[in-house]
Amino acid sequence: MHLSFQRVFFALATAFGLFAVLGLAKVVLIPLGMALLISFILFPVCKKIESWGANKMVAAFLSILMLFIIIGGGLTLFSTQIIRLSQEVNSFTDKIMTTLSDALVVVNKNVQFLDDLERDQLIDQGKEWMKNSSGSLLRNTFSGTANFFAGLVSTVIFTFLFLIYRAGLTKSLMYIASEENRLRVFHMLKNIQKVGQKYLSGMFILIIILGLANSIGLWIIGIDSPFLFGFLAAMMSIVPYVGTTLGATIPVIYAFMTTDSIWTPVAVIGLFWGVQTIESNFLNPKIVGSSLNLNALAAILSLLIGASVWGIAGMVLFLPFAAMLRVFCNEFMELKPLAMILGSDVIGNDGRRKDEEGKWVKKIKAWFK
Numbered sequence: 001m002h003l004s005f006q007r008v009f010f011a012l013a014t015a016f017g018l019f020a021v022l023g024l025a026k027v028v029l030i031p032l033g034m035a036l037l038i039s040f041i042l043f044p045v046c047k048k049i050e051s052w053g054a055n056k057m058v059a060a061f062l063s064i065l066m067l068f069i070i071i072g073g074g075l076t077l078f079s080t081q082i083i084r085l086s087q088e089v090n091s092f093t094d095k096i097m098t099t100l101s102d103a104l105v106v107v108n109k110n111v112q113f114l115d116d117l118e119r120d121q122l123i124d125q126g127k128e129w130m131k132n133s134s135g136s137l138l139r140n141t142f143s144g145t146a147n148f149f150a151g152l153v154s155t156v157i158f159t160f161l162f163l164i165y166r167a168g169l170t171k172s173l174m175y176i177a178s179e180e181n182r183l184r185v186f187h188m189l190k191n192i193q194k195v196g197q198k199y200l201s202g203m204f205i206l207i208i209i210l211g212l213a214n215s216i217g218l219w220i221i222g223i224d225s226p227f228l229f230g231f232l233a234a235m236m237s238i239v240p241y242v243g244t245t246l247g248a249t250i251p252v253i254y255a256f257m258t259t260d261s262i263w264t265p266v267a268v269i270g271l272f273w274g275v276q277t278i279e280s281n282f283l284n285p286k287i288v289g290s291s292l293n294l295n296a297l298a299a300i301l302s303l304l305i306g307a308s309v310w311g312i313a314g315m316v317l318f319l320p321f322a323a324m325l326r327v328f329c330n331e332f333m334e335l336k337p338l339a340m341i342l343g344s345d346v347i348g349n350d351g352r353r354k355d356e357e358g359k360w361v362k363k364i365k366a367w368f369k
Contacts, residue, residue, distance in 0.1 A: 022309050030310055031151050033317045035158030039166070040196030042067065046163050060163035064156060074231075081225040085254075188331045192324045198291030199320045203238055206287050210234035210244070210279060214251075217271040221264060223255055233272065237279065239315050244279055248272035289344075292323040298342040 022029060042063040049059035162169070170189055174182045215230030223229065233247030248269070255265040292299070302322040306314030326342040329335035 019309060026310050030313045031154035032158050034155045035162055037196050037200060037320060038159045039162035040193050041200040042163060056164045060160050064160060078228045081228040085225060184331060191327045195323045195327055196320055202288040202291045206237060206283055207234045209283060210237055210275060213275050218251060221267045223251060239312060244276045293344050294323055294342055295344045298322055
């Protein structure tokens with residue numbers, strides 16, 4: 001096989017150019033990618049409403065409204081716990097000051113070559129630092145909030161447009177191909193849509209299972225607001241591999257701040273370690289991984305590339321997009337090697353596709369269709 005310098009240079013230039021465009025246009029592309037995934041999951045709902053006689057705009061609006069009602073209902077359910085938690089923040093200050101005093105006593109007693117640390121002096125320095133940094137903190141908070149709501153509005157608008165223009169967009173993509181390949185392109189688009197639907201439905205099931213497991217465990221340990229912390233940590237699992245660990249930090253800190261025993265935070269750490277182990281080795285591969293059909297190498301590379309380009313949003317989006325890329329490459333003979341590298345069959349099973357989902361997983365997924 002002969003590779004010319006021009007082809008290698010063209011491939012590298014294309015890759016660098018693609019990453020540059022992704023980075024520069026992330027303000028538009030991130031909401032666009034989120035909207036594409038959401039429209040995949042809302043498409044069956046929209047189609048069902050249209051079968052009742054509603055036009056596309058009304059059906060799209062009602063589908064998005066139903067999604068907001070579900071999200072709003074969940075926030076309302078936890079609102080009282082959130083309010084109570086915000087009221088307890090003031091009591092955390094006393095706990096922090098007590099911990100600081102104890103730490104100073106230990107340092108002054110055991111570290112002889114340092115001057116004794118004064119509690120009041122450190123507190124004054126901390127207040128001075130907060131005073132000097134409050135302006136930049138406020139600006140960053142305002143900027144982050146504004147960007148979040150701008151992205152949210154853009155995502156809703158793009159989702160609405162995807163739902164009402166889905167037939168036209170599908171037909172346009174089909175007409176790019178030659179006449180004899182249009183049916184093939186149509187089936188490819190349907191498979192890409194199914195990948196997105198299965199991924200989101202699998203993530204929803206995973207969040208419910210993890211949320212219940214976390215909440216019951218925290219309730220047994222004796223942590224206040226167990227369902228709030230349990231489902232908050234479970235929702236972080238949307239960030240693959242590290243999300244559950246990041247979600248565990250909040251209940252661990254809360255347990256440390258609200259209890260006098262060191263064993264309570266240790267028990268919380270043990271709970272989330274056990275849940276993380278089960279989620280990583282059993283639940284995620286069976287419920288979510290089987291819908292993506294990606295091998296571990298492709299999944300990890302997708303996460304790293306997504307994080308480097310779009311941050312947390314990239315970690316969420318690049319994993320299902322890699323699965324969609326595998327479906328796309330699998331339809332073209334020239335790109336089949338890339339599809340094989342991305343797919344879970346890369347370890348070699350004579351081309352046979354294995355269904356990794358158990359019957360109980362399929363039954364659970366059927367409840368949410």
